[in-house]
Amino acid sequence: MKKDNTIISFLNNNETRAIAFQVITLLIIAFVFYSGIDNLIANIEAREIHTGFAFLSNRAGFDINESMIAYTPEHSNLRVFYVGLINTLVVAVVGIVFATIIGLIIGIARLSNNWLISKLAGGYIELFRNIPILIQILFWYNIALITLPSPRGSFNFFDSVFINKRGIYVPEPVSEPGFAWVLIAFVLGIILTVFMRRHFKKKHDETGIHTRTIGYTIGLVLGLPLVVFLLLGSPMHLDYPSLKGFNFQGGKTFSPEFLALTFSLSVYTATYIAEAIRSGIEAVDKGQKEAAAALGLTQAQSLKLVVLPQALRVAIPPTINQYLNLTKNSSLATAIGYPELMAAFGGTVLNQVGQAVEILGMTMAVYLVISLCISLLLNIVNKKMSIKGR
Amino acid sequence: MKQLVKFSVASVLALSAFAVQAGTLQDVQANGSVKCGVSKGLAGFSAADSSGTWTGIDVDVCRAVAAATLGDATAVTFVPLTAKERFTALQSGEIDMLSRNTTWTITRDASLGLNFAGVNYYDGQGFMVKASLGIDTAYDLGGAAVCIQAGTTTELNLADWAKSNGIEYTSVVSDTNAQTTANYDAGRCDVLTTDASGLYSQRTATNDPSEHVVLPEIISKEPLGPVVRQGDDQWFNIVRWSLNAMITAEEIGVTSATVDVVSNNPERERLMGRSGNTHEYVGLSSDWTYNIIAQVGNYAESFERNIGLSTPIGIARGVNALWTNGGILYSAPFR
Numbered sequence: 001m002k003k004d005n006t007i008i009s010f011l012n013n014n015e016t017r018a019i020a021f022q023v024i025t026l027l028i029i030a031f032v033f034y035s036g037i038d039n040l041i042a043n044i045e046a047r048e049i050h051t052g053f054a055f056l057s058n059r060a061g062f063d064i065n066e067s068m069i070a071y072t073p074e075h076s077n078l079r080v081f082y083v084g085l086i087n088t089l090v091v092a093v094v095g096i097v098f099a100t101i102i103g104l105i106i107g108i109a110r111l112s113n114n115w116l117i118s119k120l121a122g123g124y125i126e127l128f129r130n131i132p133i134l135i136q137i138l139f140w141y142n143i144a145l146i147t148l149p150s151p152r153g154s155f156n157f158f159d160s161v162f163i164n165k166r167g168i169y170v171p172e173p174v175s176e177p178g179f180a181w182v183l184i185a186f187v188l189g190i191i192l193t194v195f196m197r198r199h200f201k202k203k204h205d206e207t208g209i210h211t212r213t214i215g216y217t218i219g220l221v222l223g224l225p226l227v228v229f230l231l232l233g234s235p236m237h238l239d240y241p242s243l244k245g246f247n248f249q250g251g252k253t254f255s256p257e258f259l260a261l262t263f264s265l266s267v268y269t270a271t272y273i274a275e276a277i278r279s280g281i282e283a284v285d286k287g288q289k290e291a292a293a294a295l296g297l298t299q300a301q302s303l304k305l306v307v308l309p310q311a312l313r314v315a316i317p318p319t320i321n322q323y324l325n326l327t328k329n330s331s332l333a334t335a336i337g338y339p340e341l342m343a344a345f346g347g348t349v350l351n352q353v354g355q356a357v358e359i360l361g362m363t364m365a366v367y368l369v370i371s372l373c374i375s376l377l378l379n380i381v382n383k384k385m386s387i388k389g390r
Numbered sequence: 391m392k393q394l395v396k397f398s399v400a401s402v403l404a405l406s407a408f409a410v411q412a413g414t415l416q417d418v419q420a421n422g423s424v425k426c427g428v429s430k431g432l433a434g435f436s437a438a439d440s441s442g443t444w445t446g447i448d449v450d451v452c453r454a455v456a457a458a459t460l461g462d463a464t465a466v467t468f469v470p471l472t473a474k475e476r477f478t479a480l481q482s483g484e485i486d487m488l489s490r491n492t493t494w495t496i497t498r499d500a501s502l503g504l505n506f507a508g509v510n511y512y513d514g515q516g517f518m519v520k521a522s523l524g525i526d527t528a529y530d531l532g533g534a535a536v537c538i539q540a541g542t543t544t545e546l547n548l549a550d551w552a553k554s555n556g557i558e559y560t561s562v563v564s565d566t567n568a569q570t571t572a573n574y575d576a577g578r579c580d581v582l583t584t585d586a587s588g589l590y591s592q593r594t595a596t597n598d599p600s601e602h603v604v605l606p607e608i609i610s611k612e613p614l615g616p617v618v619r620q621g622d623d624q625w626f627n628i629v630r631w632s633l634n635a636m637i638t639a640e641e642i643g644v645t646s647a648t649v650d651v652v653s654n655n656p657e658r659e660r661l662m663g664r665s666g667n668t669h670e671y672v673g674l675s676s677d678w679t680y681n682i683i684a685q686v687g688n689y690a691e692s693f694e695r696n697i698g699l700s701t702p703i704g705i706a707r708g709v710n711a712l713w714t715n716g717g718i719l720y721s722a723p724f725r
């Protein structure tokens with residue numbers, strides 16, 4: 001009798017039930033997963049589709065027009081993966097930098113007391129946020145192709161920068177032996193700046209005397225390498241683009257595909273960042289500003305020491321989320337042919353090799369890893385901010 | 391969007407039942423239509439008009455198969471696909487056959503789980519430039535920017551050809567034909583390269599075709615033909631012999647207008663299903679070839695109607711003439 005009771009109460013126990021349900025859910029998921037994979041393998045085998053990762057070391061055989069690392073059709077499919085991955089990261093980083101700058105400006109402008117500025121910023125947000133990003137990419141790309149001149153009629157800036165349908169051509173710095181010292185001086189300058197700042201902060205804490213460090217910083221970070229550069233007799237020259245045959249050769253080229261993509265992504269993502277910044281600033285209680293003023297802080301000090309630290313706590317998490325979106329949206333480049341990961345590897349290699357499962361698996365894994373990294377960053381930032389705040 | 395399609399295609403591949411494997415004919419008959427993958431629009435080969443009706447020599451192969459299996463050449467569901475999408479669509483069972491200017495290569499035939507059922511157009515890769523460029527040979531193209539469509543044999547051939555001739559170029563790659571042509575029109579590149587047939591077709595789509603010249607060099611072999619999934623031999627036979635029926639009809643001289651003429655030529659009577667029992671071998675009714683020729687016509691009719699000299703595309707038969715007329719078009723015998 002007693003035993004039965006324990007069994008019943010064991011079954012009625014909330015905790016046991018919860019565990020049981022979790023186990024059942026897990027089993028169901030595992031089953032669905034297993035049968036999916038099983039079916040996949042069976043189907044692939046039945047259709048005699050070639051499988052495995054041997055294709056990665058095969059010759060790619062096709063050209064890629066933009067690559068940060070050396071690439072020719074003789075390279076392997078794995079190399080194409082790297083080329084695409086690096087291009088994706090380049091677009092992500094450049095896009096994030098510009099989206100943040102534009103977003104910051106628009107977000108602050110939106111709160112401006114100047115009616116016109118605030119309305120313009122509002123209009124910008126409404127316009128660019130509501131047009132699908134793919135359409136914006138195609139729009140800017142085709143507009144650029146239609147309106148810009150052909151190579152022969154390029155816009156010419158001082159015979160060194162040229163703009164035409166095929167891209168923006170700028171002189172490229174080419175380092176000569178000895179240039180490494182300049183880089184070393186630059187790094188040294190940054191390290192010295194950190195110590196210098198620490199020193200003046202300590203002085204401030206001990207004596208209350210505030211020293212402006214901006215002059216020293218510029219001197220160390222920029223001045224020091226400049227001096228080394230000049231002492232070594234300028235170990236660098238510029239490679240200028242020039243028109244040879246059909247196209248400009250030499251220098252550095254930013255293709256219309258790259259420009260249209262990063263421009264559209266920045267402009268689009270900036271609208272979300274602007275809104276995040278605005279809501280961050282608005283979230284700071286008015287009383288905080290008034291208290292800061294009552295304590296005798298100047299307008300700038302109040303913004304820097306009181307408002308921004310609190311505003312950023314609200315604004316940064318959604319902003320980082322937008323960084324993630326921007327990175328994922330970069331895969332839309334396939335529409336205009338910028339060779340990022342999805343276009344070059346998930347598209348062209350997939351089509352030439354035909355192994356959808358392996359190639360899309362690798363591609364998805366990359367986006368997953370990038371997403372996880374950005375989420376990790378978000379968590380770290382969140383933690384830091386909340387400790388500082390309270 | 392595209393990625394979404396691709397990911398879902400991969401997952402369809404993962405989850406689709408085994409049943410898709412065999413029995414394409416049964417599926418087609420149950421659905422009452424043939425799902426045929428075609429291009430997104432390449433005049434003369436596969437293109438839809440303003441009312442949504444598809445025409446072209448690739449379309450005619452789809453129609454021939456529909457006439458053979460369903461007795462109705464209009465019972466086709468056309469699925470427009472880019473070069474990049476086509477094979478996954480076929481592998482995953484989204485379409486029953488692919489008839490989309492697709493080059494027969496060993497990689498595609500032997501590693502993708504697909505089979506090429508024949509050749510309906512013998513092609514080769516060529517170059518087109520603006521006449522104003524004043525170039526008359528592809529060997530003068532060093533340093534040029536070249537517009538190409540992604541996921542094609544075109545981009546592989548170009549790299550091979552450039553390498554063996556020591557020619558440098560920059561490629562401008564797009565996913566869709568529309569963007570490739572737009573790039574060429576806008577001057578993003580100096581040259582457009584693709585199958586010569588595609589060049590002629592695209593030239594007619596430009597504002598003033600006389601402003602563009604197709605260069606004389608042909609740098610590759612591009613045998614274009616219909617493709618099916620590997621593993622369904624009956625369906626493979628149906629597609630292959632539907633195309634062969636059109637070619638044989640031209641050899642014998644049967645046209646859509648003369649299908650009902652009874653002759654004393656045994657081969658002709660066999661082809662028209664009035665004698666013999668070859669239809670049993672492919673599992674279709676005895677009028678299957680009759681329906682093809684009556685409703686779609688023989689190969690010559692299809693060619694002349696869609697891309698022949700009297701059409702804006704204006705392609706001469708050339709190598710695509712019958713073997714008896716100096717070409718290489720040839721069907722195994724109906725016997």
Ligand SMILES: N[C@@H](CCC(=O)N[C@@H](CS)C(=O)NCC(=O)O)C(=O)O
Pocket residue numbers: 429430431432471472473491492493539541542543544565566567568584585588589612614
């Ligand atoms: N025959 C080549 C090229 C086929 C191809 O896709 N050609 C392009 C340019 S002519 C095309 O048909 N585009 C039409 C479209 O994407 O809808 C192959 O099989 O890879």
